[in-house]
Amino acid sequence: MHNRDMRYTDQSLPVGVVAAPLAGIDADVLVIPVIEHEKPPTLSLADAATGGRLVTAFESREFTGKANTTFVTPVVSIDWQSARIMLVGVGSRSAFDHGAVRMAATTAALAARERRWRRLAIALPAVLPGPDEAQAVAEGLTLGAFYSGIYKSDPDARPALIEYLIALDEGLDSHVRADFDQAIGRGYILGACSNLARSLANEPANTLTPRLFADIAGQVGSASGLVVDVLDEERLAGLNMGLLLGVARGSAEPPRMVVLRYEPPRPSGPAVLGLVGKGVTFDTGGISIKPSDGMHKMKTDMSGGAAVLAAMKAIAALRPDVRVVGVVPLVENMPGGRAIRPGDVLRSADGKTVEVLDTDAEGRLILGDALWYARHLGATHLVDVATLTGAVGVALGRTTSGLFGTPAWWVDLVGRTANRAGDRVWAMPLFDDYREQLRSEIADLTNIGGRPAGSITAALFLKEFTGGLPWAHLDIAFTAWADDALPYQAKGPTGVAVRTLAELSFTSDSWPTAGS
Numbered sequence: 319m320h321n322r323d324m325r326y327t328d329q330s331l332p333v334g335v336v337a338a339p340l341a342g343i344d345a346d347v348l349v350i351p352v353i354e355h356e357k358p359p360t361l362s363l364a365d366a367a368t369g370g371r372l373v374t375a376f377e378s379r380e381f382t383g384k385a386n387t388t389f390v391t392p393v394v395s396i397d398w399q400s401a402r403i404m405l406v407g408v409g410s411r412s413a414f415d416h417g418a419v420r421m422a423a424t425t426a427a428l429a430a431r432e433r434r435w436r437r438l439a440i441a442l443p444a445v446l447p448g449p450d451e452a453q454a455v456a457e458g459l460t461l462g463a464f465y466s467g468i469y470k471s472d473p474d475a476r477p478a479l480i481e482y483l484i485a486l487d488e489g490l491d492s493h494v495r496a497d498f499d500q501a502i503g504r505g506y507i508l509g510a511c512s513n514l515a516r517s518l519a520n521e522p523a524n525t526l527t528p529r530l531f532a533d534i535a536g537q538v539g540s541a542s543g544l545v546v547d548v549l550d551e552e553r554l555a556g557l558n559m560g561l562l563l564g565v566a567r568g569s570a571e572p573p574r575m576v577v578l579r580y581e582p583p584r585p586s587g588p589a590v591l592g593l594v595g596k597g598v599t600f601d602t603g604g605i606s607i608k609p610s611d612g613m614h615k616m617k618t619d620m621s622g623g624a625a626v627l628a629a630m631k632a633i634a635a636l637r638p639d640v641r642v643v644g645v646v647p648l649v650e651n652m653p654g655g656r657a658i659r660p661g662d663v664l665r666s667a668d669g670k671t672v673e674v675l676d677t678d679a680e681g682r683l684i685l686g687d688a689l690w691y692a693r694h695l696g697a698t699h700l701v702d703v704a705t706l707t708g709a710v711g712v713a714l715g716r717t718t719s720g721l722f723g724t725p726a727w728w729v730d731l732v733g734r735t736a737n738r739a740g741d742r743v744w745a746m747p748l749f750d751d752y753r754e755q756l757r758s759e760i761a762d763l764t765n766i767g768g769r770p771a772g773s774i775t776a777a778l779f780l781k782e783f784t785g786g787l788p789w790a791h792l793d794i795a796f797t798a799w800a801d802d803a804l805p806y807q808a809k810g811p812t813g814v815a816v817r818t819l820a821e822l823s824f825t826s827d828s829w830p831t832a833g834s
């Protein structure tokens with residue numbers, strides 16, 4: 319059954335590369351990127367093939383190159399192989415960056431897919447000059463291939479897989495050509511792994527239980543050459559992970575903890591990057607139950623865990639020279655006869671006691687034990703990714719994830735890497751005084767800090783479990799899912815943070831070593 323086959327796959331074909339004259343490229347649509355108000359160098363050539371329609375569109379201002387707009391016209395010349403030409407806007411020169419390129423490529427891919435064109439070629443020459451731009455194009459095209467309707471019965475609802483081709487300048491030096499090929503391959507891997515995370519986030523909670531997530535992680539991890547360990551409830555109990563086991567109690571589904579390890583052939587130093595992702599396969603809120611309106615969205619409460627799994631797959635394929643360990647704590651947060659109650663006190667694996675004043679603040683509980691475990695496994699630098707608080711959406715909206723952590727150099731590095739990778743983030747403060755809000759009458763801390771600064775107190779809770787290591791936390795509660803379709807972003811799961819985590823593993827040369 320094709321529905322099942324499509325699940326948890328990357329859903330895209332590798333992006334092809336060719337260096338040939340544009341006229342000879344045979345595609346359903348040949349895309350030419352345009353910077354706003356700048357006629358691309360290939361325009362006059364292509365214009366002749368369309369009977370002058372491209373220049374007319376420019377001159378009448380029907381198309382200006384404004385970001386993520388498109389203009390399509392048939393090819394009339396019999397000397398050109400492609401059926402149509404599409405202009406896609408990259409936006410203004412002053413705002414030109416990899417993000418603009420990535421979004422324009424996704425715009426073109428989604429526009430072509432909607433019209434059921436199967437072969438899309440995109441011309442890079444001059445407008446998008448270097449391998450980095452080519453990587454962004456490959457990422458954007460691959461992201462445009464994601465399909466979310468796998469449970470639809472009508473086979474016509476399903477788009478034909480698009481074949482993508484990137485057209486380079488003819489006569490490129492062979493070294494330059496090799497750089498392009500590598501960058502495009504990298505972009506494809508990052509896009510495809512983002513799509514893997516999206517397919518997991520999209521999966522309903524009745525199929526994607528903690529056990530199934532762990533099974534998939536085992537398959538993906540082994541197929542990628544990662545070392546996989548899945549901890550079941552007995553081992554979790556043996557490690558005294560009382561926070562995670564406490565959250566899991568209300569569910570009939572047993573918890574799991576997935577550990578994925580990447581060992582480079584020649585590690586460049588002693589650092590071990592620890593990636594931790596929240597894996598709540600469904601969050602009802604537990605006894606502090608959520609209102610039913612919109613509760614179905616809580617199937618996406620494992621998006622951070624999916625990002626870590628998908629980033630580990632990308633890392634295994636791209637082979638950075640730093641050790642990486644990925645940890646994904648998996649639970650279903652349900653109310654049940656055995657569920658924890660508000661006021662219960664739990665003990666974490668590293669011995670801290672927590673008074674659970676709200677069972678809906680479960681993410682920080684399972685992450686507390688997972689951060690400890692990442693340290694226990696030797697992580698020296700930590701990043702966690704979690705759909706942690708509604709409050710982050712109040713602060714930053716739907717386009718920007720909250721960034722928290724310490725020390726500043728580590729947080730800055732994660733922030734710069736994220737913004738370059740197209741996962742927009744903004745740093746929030748972690749002043750010590752906010753810690754007061756987590757004070758408990760009877761235990762070491764409570765699990766909620768009240769309404770003011772809700773995302774910050776959640777982050778400060780996590781900080782208690784980082785053992786003073788460099789640590790950054792990404793709150794993706796409002797960025798993991800797009801509520802509205804945009805030209806460059808389909809409605810649904812976004813795959814946020816996958817590219818950030820994978821790219822971060824390539825920055826280890828710039829990490830100060832202990833004692834320096």
Ligand code: BES
Binds near residue numbers: 603678705706772
């Ligand atoms: N999974 C939610 C956070 C969330 C909210 C994700 C909206 C995506 C969209 C988290 O477990 C949660 O329930 N957080 C509470 C914390 C509160 C009880 C302190 C929240 O944000 O309301």
Ligand code: MN
Binds near residue numbers: 679680681
């Ligand atoms: Mn919750």
Ligand code: ZN
Binds near residue numbers: 598619680681706
């Ligand atoms: Zn949650």
